[in-house]
Amino acid sequence: MAGKDRSLIAVIGDEDSVTGLLLAGVGHIDNKQRSNFLVVDAKTPVEKIEQTFADFTKRKDIAIILITQAVADDIRPMIDDHSEAFPTVLEIPSKDHPYDPAKDSVLKRIQRLFGEA
Amino acid sequence: MSGAGPRLAVFPTRMALTAMKNRLKGAQTGHSLLKRKSEALTRRFREIVKKIDEAKRKMGKVMQVASFSYAEVKYSTGDIGYQVRESAKSAQLKVRAKTENVSGVQLPAFDMFIDGQNAFELTGLGRGGQQVQKCKDTYAKACEVLVELASLQTAFVILDEVIKVTNRRVNAIEHVIIPRIENTIRWITSELDEQDREEFFRLKKVQNKKKVVRDENDRAREAVEGWATADTAPVNLLGQYDVDDDVIFR
Numbered sequence: 001m002a003g004k005d006r007s008l009i010a011v012i013g014d015e016d017s018v019t020g021l022l023l024a025g026v027g028h029i030d031n032k033q034r035s036n037f038l039v040v041d042a043k044t045p046v047e048k049i050e051q052t053f054a055d056f057t058k059r060k061d062i063a064i065i066l067i068t069q070a071v072a073d074d075i076r077p078m079i080d081d082h083s084e085a086f087p088t089v090l091e092i093p094s095k096d097h098p099y100d101p102a103k104d105s106v107l108k109r110i111q112r113l114f115g116e117a
Numbered sequence: 118m119s120g121a122g123p124r125l126a127v128f129p130t131r132m133a134l135t136a137m138k139n140r141l142k143g144a145q146t147g148h149s150l151l152k153r154k155s156e157a158l159t160r161r162f163r164e165i166v167k168k169i170d171e172a173k174r175k176m177g178k179v180m181q182v183a184s185f186s187y188a189e190v191k192y193s194t195g196d197i198g199y200q201v202r203e204s205a206k207s208a209q210l211k212v213r214a215k216t217e218n219v220s221g222v223q224l225p226a227f228d229m230f231i232d233g234q235n236a237f238e239l240t241g242l243g244r245g246g247q248q249v250q251k252c253k254d255t256y257a258k259a260c261e262v263l264v265e266l267a268s269l270q271t272a273f274v275i276l277d278e279v280i281k282v283t284n285r286r287v288n289a290i291e292h293v294i295i296p297r298i299e300n301t302i303r304w305i306t307s308e309l310d311e312q313d314r315e316e317f318f319r320l321k322k323v324q325n326k327k328k329v330v331r332d333e334n335d336r337a338r339e340a341v342e343g344w345a346t347a348d349t350a351p352v353n354l355l356g357q358y359d360v361d362d363d364v365i366f367r
Contacts, residue, residue: 007211007232009260019198020187023249024256025231027205035205063212063227064267085225085274088267092176095184099177106270107173110166113277 006063006086010036010056012049013068017094021066036062040071050075062087068094069103079105124300129308137305141298148290155283157220162276165269172266176259183259186252193248208232210257212264222279227268229261 009026011018018039021027028036038052053075056065069091072079082089082105089106093099101107127133190197211232216223 006214008208009210009212009264015198016184016187016191019201020183020252020256021260022201022205023187023253024260025209025253026260027202028208029206036208037202037205039202063214064264066263083274085271085278088271088274090263090267090270092263093180095188099173099180101173104173106169106273109277110169110273 005061008036008062008064010062010065010087011067012038012052012056012065012071013040013092014070014094014096015039015041017068017092030061034059040068046074050078053078057082057084057087059087065089066092068092068097069100070094070097072105073103076103076105080108123297124304125297127301127305129305129312131309134302134305134309137298137302141295141302144290144294144298148287148295151283151287151290154220155280155287158222158276158280158283161219162273162280165273165276169266169269169273172262172269176262176266179259179262183252183255186248186255190248190252197249210260212267222276224272224275225268226272227264229264 008028009021011021011026018037022037026036034055036056038049040049049071053065053067056062063086065087067079067089072091079089079091091099091104091106125137127137209231211230213228213230214225215228216225218224
């Protein structure tokens with residue numbers, strides 16, 4: 001069931017977060033010149049973020065998508081809709097936005113489940 | 118009585134009845150097994166949820182540490198962001214997915230591994246090299262935590278689905294399959310009873326008819342034999358000679 005070829009960690013976030021993670025070594029450019037990261041700044045249009053997110057979810061070689069919470073808020077409906085197991089979407093804090101559990105899609109799902117259970 | 122209507126379409130025979138009873142037993146065993154499976158999965162699910170909660174908090178802290186170390190780098194070496202982004206070619210930090218079997222469910226677990234040499238030309242950044250290296254390490258550590266979290270999350274999503282499906286099946290068996298089979302059994306028993314009653318009634322009717330016929334025959338026979346008994350007084354053959362006079366004793 002788990003795609004055996006899924007091995008990459010994708011990143012969508014602000015410049016500092018992306019650079020830091022790239023330093024760690026998650027950055028990858030494949031032979032079609034597609035990268036697995038996107039730096040989002042104040043000038044990036046929301047459609048571009050949505051498009052990249054949709055692309056990442058469709059790709060078969062990405063296992064995890066790291067996205068800073070600030071950017072996640074911009075495309076919140078898309079993230080809420082994403083309910084497949086692969087790739088996993090993980091919300092990470094960034095320098096200016098400490099981690100807020102109230103906004104995390106996954107935690108919201110958990111709360112919904114246990115609110116009913 | 119809700120659900121009294123629907124039953125399976127079978128012929129009401131004794132064989133069908135035994136078959137239905139076996140089906141019922143099978144359905145009941147299946148139901149209790151599935152229920153147990155659902156409970157085990159739900160227990161596992163709650164464990165995972167707790168772990169996710171902890172891990173998310175840990176991640177928050179680890180990412181903070183990593184951000185600080187990056188700020189240090191920026192301070193001492195200047196913004197290396199552009200260089201780093203441009204030199205990203207082949208990912209060194211990759212994940213491997215392996216599946217674990219948990220009560221019949223394949224749950225994935227991510228395993229981080231380093232693929233390829235640690236070739237980062239940036240380490241030759243003079244004085245900043247050490248800082249950069251340290252920052253790299255903190256971010257690598259952060260990634261470890263993140264990968265762990267991702268494993269938990271995928272397991273969570275998959276388990277969620279499986280639990281829903283199992284519960285649906287449990288409910289289906291409990292509220293649809295078993296009542297249907299029970300209705301069928303009840304109906305077959307009632308049909309068989311009615312057939313027995315019909316048989317019994319038919320038997321009785323036939324017996325009665327036979328009895329009536331027999332009684333008639335008896336009466337008829339008695340009537341015939343009645344004439345015969347009136348004329349059958351024993352005939353005294355010698356008596357007819359008493360009519361003659363005594364020749365000697367006059």
